[in-house]
Amino acid sequence: MSIHFLFIFPKTPLVLLVILIYNGCIAALNNESNDLKLDFNKDVGYQPTELITENEDSLLVLSMLDGSFIGIESLSGQVRWKLKNEPAVKVPVDTTNAIRPMFLPDPKDGSLYSLGIGDGGGEKLPFTIQQLVASSPCRSSDGIFYTGKKVDTWFSVNWKTGKKQAILSFDEPTCPVTLTDNMFIGRTEYxxxxxxxRFQGRHWNITYFDYTTQAMPAEDLSQYEFVHFGGSSSGRVTTFNRRSGVLLWEHNYGSPLIALYTRHNQELISIPFTSVEENTLDRLQFSNMRDKLYPTLYVGEHLHGLYALPALIGHPPELFYARVLLIEGPKPPLKNENVLIGHYKVPVNGHAQLQITGRSDAIISSGLPHFNGTKTSFKDVTSQTNQSVENPELGWMTGVEIKLLSLVVAALVVxxxxxxxxxKTQLKEFQQLSQQSSQGSASTQDSSYGVSAISVELADGTIQVGKISFHTSDVLGKGCEGTFVFKGMFDGRAVAVKRLLPECFIVADREVCLLRESDTHPNVVRYFCTEQDKQFRYIALELCAATLQDYVERGMYNDLLSKEEVLKQSTLGLQHLHSLNIVHRDIKPHNVLLSMKTSLGxxxxxxxxxxLCKKLQTGRVSFSRRSGITGTEGWIAPEMIHGKGRTMCAVDIFSLGCVFYYVLSGGKHPFGDALRRQANILFGEYRLTGMNNLWCSLLEKMIDNDPLDRPSAEVVSQHPVFWDKLNVLTFLQDVSDRVEKVDVSxxxxxxxxxxxxxxxxxNGDWRLNVDEEIVADLRKYRTYRGDSVRxxxxxxxxxxxHFRELSEQAQMSFGSTPESFVDYWISRFPMLLLHSWTAMxxxxxEPIFIQYYSADYTFPPAVKYGQLPQWLLEKQELESNITEIKDETNKVKKSPKNLSSKRRSNDEKIKEFNRNKRRCHQITELSSNDIDRDNWLKSGREQGAWRPSKFLPNKEKKIVDDIVWVLPQT
Incomplete structure (x- = not known):
């Protein structure tokens, strides 16, 4: 293995050092075993009883479709921690206009389903994504070319806190450190x-992530005491006791479940579960567990495209079955059909074969050995048998590793x-380049350093440098230090070619390095290649159609991308950079680009x-300003100019906040005109003219003068300004459910x-802002306080x-869609959403609110100087007095000597309450229009109303029974 690594990695001493240390660690681990024969019946290092019975380790790890890892309690389902990763599958298609035929991945095991044209459910391909990548490049017998790649990484997760740390990748190879509380997880990106x-222009891209786990042995699986079910279209997960069939818990984690694990030492053990249709999931806890369930293929949609998930339903699958015609007619013409979301019949297995390019075994049949990407060790395979297996290569490997271990000390010194x-050599070169740059000239002998190709001018004036070609007349833009950007070609693809002078080579190297690390995100510009001749260095980047400045000032692509979507995608791109510890330091409208329009629009x-990007050192959240003030004037954060403390990712959030206002206001800047803009930034003087309360709450924190008070990019992306109407509807209903029964205190x-x-x-009464027919409908069933947010x-x-129970006129007021229903309330109460969100x-x-918030950042309340309503203050005071009287009464019962003084105290309080006519009434004094008499009496008796007659001394005249304390209406 180490021999192959020497050819893969760059031959630098640093990488050689890391490789030797890594080999030494492996050799040391291998030498701990003195026996060259492994008895797999013993299952060394795995104790199933500890896996199930150890209370402090009762952790289940949920892997969700959106890439989240969620650690929960196995007995209650309560969330311990949540870790966000890349989504399990990404299919870059327009889900609103998806067409057939197309390929859909199974996020559970990487299977592929082909949905063809017609009413049928298509077919299941006989090979998985992992097999296609392993066999790439290849071609199937039905005329489809496949090409693929995979990238392996290792990271560790603290099973107590969920903290993630990358420990081994091709970029930063290090030896894993054995930590007691950490789990080591291997991830493969396919x-x-x-x-x-057969059809020109028809192609598909799929990204799939798989994780290294071990399967639970059969004997332990038979003793496992839980049965888990997951929703096929939502994040609902239910768990039953296997023996009693009792429902233990049910929670919604926001995204469909695709894998379930438990922890054993520092490894993940996979646990089986069943995906079930939503309605069937509701009936599981009430129906007979022996009821027959029918297999289907659920085609669903998430943020990153479509997916296919095998799921069970409680009735025969009738939807999307092919209709058999009574009389056979002509075949319809071949055309695209929209993909419908729902349950399909189970697809048939396909019969395509793979043809591997450049191999002697030209055709590989559908019986290709199945490997699903889950790395199963030699021990796991043989543990299912009753034989002791001897590894034939173990002796050879041990001998080699012992020899390498004996050379470790010498190799380290060298x-x-x-x-x-x-x-030392690199520092000398850096000093030489700095001197050359300061003198304004570069020597010809150094210009040939790193030359990868010779620049050739073709007959039509095109400049060809290696794989990059461009025409000097096609200028897209100009930069500082003589940098030009041309429209060109790379390997048959239209690209933007960035040409730099030798003085900028160091900056170019850093830019290329960071691009290679970060361009896997769809909202970060993509890097293709670098070429260099004797004069210039050329960088081929993704060709874009416009800048954010063109979008705002010239109206380009306004019909294809809303302002909210542009800002959300820009935030996600910046969030990706910050997750890689990269600070951009020059966020402005000119540096946010809009891609070329795809075939799907x-x-x-x-x-x-x-x-100007800078990579933060591992374990640090800030960097020094020894490199000077960086950025574009008018978009630079104040701390960069003040020079106080260390700067961090918050400098990008400040610039992004200015960009937000620039887009929303149609080209204005929150800190004024260009002449006084940077001065206003220093003094924190800004104006957010024309912004609603929701946007102001976010922008004010993003451009806050104190960098510690600014939210992270992740928090910004979760703000309600980016929610759709259905998300707003769900949130407000969840808030109402949560506060419905809470006590007034x-x-x-x-x-x-x-x-x-x-x-x-x-006037502080929301009923005055609602249509009269809706208010009338509300009064039919109960009373509502106009001054209560609850x-x-x-x-x-x-x-x-109860929308269907409303009158026809009331339904017309709300509209026929959930979006119009939300608009009705939000337009009349613009502070309701922000106030509810900040209040919660x-x-x-709490599990019900996890999906609506991110991290531990707290926004200020929507109403900064608000007061409690009078009815709530009175009720809180009433409950406090009642509690005090009850406490005193209990003390009197325990101390007979103080009975007379306690009675006098109670008498005084009763007289005080009777004098307050605003609090205590007789039933005959109430107007029939205020509230129903029976309901009024019932609320007084059931809600703990205080009757003064209960606390009067026997010698006093008893007050009539129909005097009831008036409680706030609920």
Whole structure:
């Protein structure tokens, strides 16, 4: 293995040192075993009883479709931690206009399904994504070309906190450190591209992620005490007791479940589960467990495209079955058909064969050995038998590793010396280049260093440098230090060619290095190649159609991409850079590009120009300013100019906040005109004219003068300004459900009701802002306080749940779609969403709210100087007094000596309450229009109303029984 590594990695002393240390670690681990024969019946290092019975390690790890790893308690399903990764599958197609035929991946095991034209469910390909990548390049017998690649990485996750740390990749190879609380997880990224030779322009791209795990042995699986079910289209997960059939817990984790693991030492053990249709999942806990379930293929949609997931349903699959014609007619013409979301019949197995390019075994049949990407060790395979197996290569490997271990000490000395010499040489070269740049000239002998190709001018004036070609008349832009950007070609693909002078080579090397590391994200500009001749260096980048400045000032692509979508995608690109510890340091409208329009009409926003980017050191969140002030004037964060403290990723958030306002305002800057812009930034003087409350809450924090008060890119991307209407609808209903039964003394209700006079609109009564026919319908079933945010949310929730029961006129007011229903309420109460979202922040870790918040950043309340409504203050005071009286009464019962004084104290309080006519009434004094008499009496008795007669001394005249304390309406 080490011999192959020497050919793969660059031959530098640093990499040689890492490889030798890595081999030494492997040899040391191998030498700990004195026996060359492994008895797999013993299953060394794996104890199934500990896996199930160890209480402190009762951890289940859920792998979701959106890439999240969620650690939960096995007995309750409560979330311990949540870790975000790349989504399990990515199919870059327009899901709103997806057409057949097309390929859909199974996120569970990498299987591929082909949905053809017609009513049938298509077919299942006889090979998986992993097999196609292993056999790439190849061609199937039905005329489709396949090419692919895979990238392996290792990372560790703390099973207690969920903290993730990359430990081994091709970019930073290091020896894994054995940590007690860490799990080591291997991840493989498979990228497959398919091209149909029968139809020009028809191709598909699929990205699939797989993780290294071990399967639970059969004997342990038979003793496993839980049965798990996951929803095929949602994040619902239910768990039953295998023996009793009792439902233990059910939670919604926001995305469909695709894998389930438990922890054993530092490895993940996979646990089987069953994907079930949503309605069937609801009936599982009530129906007979022996009811027959029918297999189907569910075609679903998520943020990154379509997917196919085998799932069970509780009725025969009737949807999407092919209709058999009574009389056979002519075949319809071949045309594209939209893909429908839902359950299909189980596809038949395909019979295609693979033809491997450049191999003696030209045809590989559908019986290709199945390997699903899960790395199963030799021990796992043989543990299912009753034989002791001897590894024939173990003795040879042990001998080689022992020899390498004996040379480690000598190799380390040589490597350190070589590394010192290499660093010294690089410093000399850097000093020479700096001197040449300061003198304004570059020597001809150094210009040939690193030459990869000779520049040739063709007959038509095209410049050809290696694989890159361009015409000097096709100028796309100009930069500093003599940098030009031309429109050119690379390997038959239209690209943007960036030409740099030798003075910029060091900056170019850094830019290329960071591009290679980060261009896997769709919202980061893609890098293709670098060429160099005797005069210039050329970088081929993804060709884009416009900048964000063109989008705002010239209206380019306004019809294809909304402002919110442009800003969301820009934030996601910056979030990806920050996740790689890369700080851009020059975010501005000119550096946010819009891609070329695809055949499906899609346009992406991408972060570009990495010339000023800086990579943070491992374990650091900031960097020094020894390199000076970087960025473009008017977009630079104040801390970069002040020079106080160390700068961090927050400098990009500040610039991004200015870009947000620039897009939303149609070209304006929050800090004024260009002449005084940077000065206003230093003093924190800005204006957010024309922004609604929701946008202001985000922009004010993004451009805050204090970098520690700015949210991260991840927090920005989760803000409600980017939510769709269905997400807003779900959130407000969840808030209403959460506060429905809370006590008046609960801090949750106090946070929600504080500032109700502003949230409820005109005169502090939300009923005045709602149409009369809707108010009349609300009065039919119960009463609502006009000055209560909880009652406003209750009305919102009830009318959504009972929409069909509304009058025809009320339904017309709300509209026929959930979007119009949300618009009706939000347009009348613009503060409702922001106020509810900020009020629920302190319980953001509850399972119902995890999907709506990110990290631990807290936004200020929507109503900064709000007060509690009078009815809530009175009810809180009432409950406090009742509690005090009950406590005193209990003390009197325990101490008879103080009975008379306690009675006098109670008498005084009763007289005080009776004098307050605003709090205590007789039933005959109530107007029939205020509230129904029976409901009023019932609420007083059931809600713990205080009757003064209960606490009067016997010698006093007893007050009539129909005097009831008036409670706030619920």
């Amino acid at each position: 990228n497959i591209m398919m091209y149909d030779t 490597s350190v010396a070589a590394m010192f010499f290499y660093v 899609q346009v992406r926003a991408m972060i570009s120009d990495f010339g 609960s801090p949750i209700l106090s946070c929600l009701e504080r500032g109700a006079e502003i949230v409820c609109g005109q 009652d406003l949310l209750r009305a919102f929730r009830n009318k959504k749940h 922040q302190f319980i953001r870790k």
